[in-house]
Amino acid sequence: MNAPWKPGMATTRDAFHAYVCDNNSAQTVTAIAIEMGWPSEHVQMGGLRGAIQALSVSASPHILLVDLSEAADPLTDISGLAEVCEPGTIVIACGQVNDVRLYRELLSTGLQDYLLKPLNIDHLRDAITNAQAAFMAPRGDQEAAHNHVAIAVIGTRGGVGASTVATSLGWMMSETKGRTTALLDLDLHFGTHALTLDLDPGRGLIDAIENPSRIDGLFIERAMVRATDKLAILSAEAPINQSMLTDGGAFHQLLSEFRSAFECAIIDLPRDMLNQFPQLMQDIQVAIVVTDVTLAAARDTIRTLSWLRSNAPHVKTLLVAGKMHTTTPEISRKDFEQSVERAIDIVLPWDLRLSAQAAKLGKPIVEVAKNSKLGHAYATLPDQILAQVGDTDAEASVKSTTLLGKLGGIKGLLSSASKKDGKGQPSSRPTSGK
Numbered sequence: 146m147n148a149p150w151k152p153g154m155a156t157t158r159d160a161f162h163a164y165v166c167d168n169n170s171a172q173t174v175t176a177i178a179i180e181m182g183w184p185s186e187h188v189q190m191g192g193l194r195g196a197i198q199a200l201s202v203s204a205s206p207h208i209l210l211v212d213l214s215e216a217a218d219p220l221t222d223i224s225g226l227a228e229v230c231e232p233g234t235i236v237i238a239c240g241q242v243n244d245v246r247l248y249r250e251l252l253s254t255g256l257q258d259y260l261l262k263p264l265n266i267d268h269l270r271d272a273i274t275n276a277q278a279a280f281m282a283p284r285g286d287q288e289a290a291h292n293h294v295a296i297a298v299i300g301t302r303g304g305v306g307a308s309t310v311a312t313s314l315g316w317m318m319s320e321t322k323g324r325t326t327a328l329l330d331l332d333l334h335f336g337t338h339a340l341t342l343d344l345d346p347g348r349g350l351i352d353a354i355e356n357p358s359r360i361d362g363l364f365i366e367r368a369m370v371r372a373t374d375k376l377a378i379l380s381a382e383a384p385i386n387q388s389m390l391t392d393g394g395a396f397h398q399l400l401s402e403f404r405s406a407f408e409c410a411i412i413d414l415p416r417d418m419l420n421q422f423p424q425l426m427q428d429i430q431v432a433i434v435v436t437d438v439t440l441a442a443a444r445d446t447i448r449t450l451s452w453l454r455s456n457a458p459h460v461k462t463l464l465v466a467g468k469m470h471t472t473t474p475e476i477s478r479k480d481f482e483q484s485v486e487r488a489i490d491i492v493l494p495w496d497l498r499l500s501a502q503a504a505k506l507g508k509p510i511v512e513v514a515k516n517s518k519l520g521h522a523y524a525t526l527p528d529q530i531l532a533q534v535g536d537t538d539a540e541a542s543v544k545s546t547t548l549l550g551k552l553g554g555i556k557g558l559l560s561s562a563s564k565k566d567g568k569g570q571p572s573s574r575p576t577s578g579k
């Protein structure tokens with residue numbers, strides 16, 4: 146049940162629906178729908194009322210065209226859409242009222258466009274093309290405002306829990322911090338993110354590597370697999386006998402697309418790739434170096450940190466003990482820290498029970514670890530990362546600039562008893578004990 150990624154998008158959303166009020170409009174809209182490759186049956190009669198009825202029981206499309214001809218009070222009636230339409234949908238209205246004031250007021254509610262009837266096919270085509278562009282970049286002005294943070298998660302040795310940290314971080318950044326987050330699993334053959342989240346990785350990442358020139362906003366939208374409303378992953382399960390030949394250009398291109406499409410990007414970066422694609426680190430702000438507390442890991446932590454200092458001096462690092470045995474550590478934390486000449490920033494306790502539970506449920510470990518020592522330790526990670534990049538805005542503002550975001554505002558003004566009101570972010574932030 147994978148769906149391509151779009152922030153705020155429901156699991157199955159069609160590209161386009163139209164609800165018109167007359168045959169002429171239906172014909173014109175159908176012609177454009179066919180031109181765009183959309184099913185003609187997505188053009189239906191019913192106008193605004195029909196749209197509200199239909200969308201109350203089905204997922205909203207990416208682009209919605211509603212005919213306001215039969216609406217007695219278009220401005221008030223259109224707020225009804227907010228009750229049923231999901232955020233992110235771009236709405237175009239059409240109607241018979243040729244009144245600039247109404248036009249302006251409608252646009253101020255967040256409508257993408259208002260077209261006068263009878264519909265002109267060229268105007269309609271333009272409006273739909275613009276709506277597509279708006280959908281591709283739905284966060285528009287917010288884009289400039291948001292601070293994108295790109296994080297690499299690197300294990301110093303195999304099996305230290307790096308991927309577990311990366312998946313959990315993806316979950317926390319998206320769920321707790323409310324940031325749209327991309328999770329890129331560069332362990333092309335053996336990556337576990339899709340598996341951990343109970344998703345099919347699809348071919349997106351392999352396609353990207355094979356055809357880097359195809360990587361653009363649209364590609365990202367289609368290729369990324371949605372884990373939650375705000376978390377999307379790109380990963381592969383490349384056949385073991387198939388080497389993935391790349392000069393790393395595809396990865397750079399992906400990270401650059403992530404920068405405009407997401408507020409956070411997390412890259413699970415197998416340590417072998419550091420040397421193979423050192424240029425990848427140019428796009429990264431924070432590296433989470435995950436280790437276990439063993440002699441060999443102390444050696445490799447020293448080498449990993451040293452590599453980062455030499456090759457990516459701009460990158461801030463956080464050192465995380467991925468699964469710390471408290472009972473029988475191979476070497477003590479103190480000895481480890483002394484030998485790597487820095488403190489471990491976060492210690493994640495070893496917890497076999499939670500690890501097994503997460504695997505059974507197909508969820509990131511942090512999601513099932515709430516109210517546990519492990520959960521508390523994890524909870525400090527996002528803030529430590531954001532502090533590294535000087536981003537103290539822990540609660541990302543995700544006000545939509547698209548219609549439904551704005552209509553949400555109208556809803557508030559109309560003081561309809563909305564379930565949206567009072568929506569709160571989980572605020573239980575365990576304090577860092579370290």
Ligand SMILES: Nc1ncnc2c1ncn2[C@@H]1O[C@H](COP(=O)(O)OP(=O)(O)OP(=O)(O)O)[C@@H](O)[C@H]1O
Pocket residue numbers: 300302303304305306307308309310332337467468469493494495496497500519
């Ligand atoms: N805190 C923890 N307590 C117990 N088990 C854990 C913990 N964190 C991770 N694990 C388990 O350790 C195993 C290895 O974890 P993971 O795959 O994240 O490591 P990795 O460093 O990414 O490994 P690889 O080198 O294969 O990429 C997994 O089975 C995972 O469920």
Ligand SMILES: [Mg+2]
Pocket residue numbers: 307308309332337413
């Ligand atoms: Mg891994």
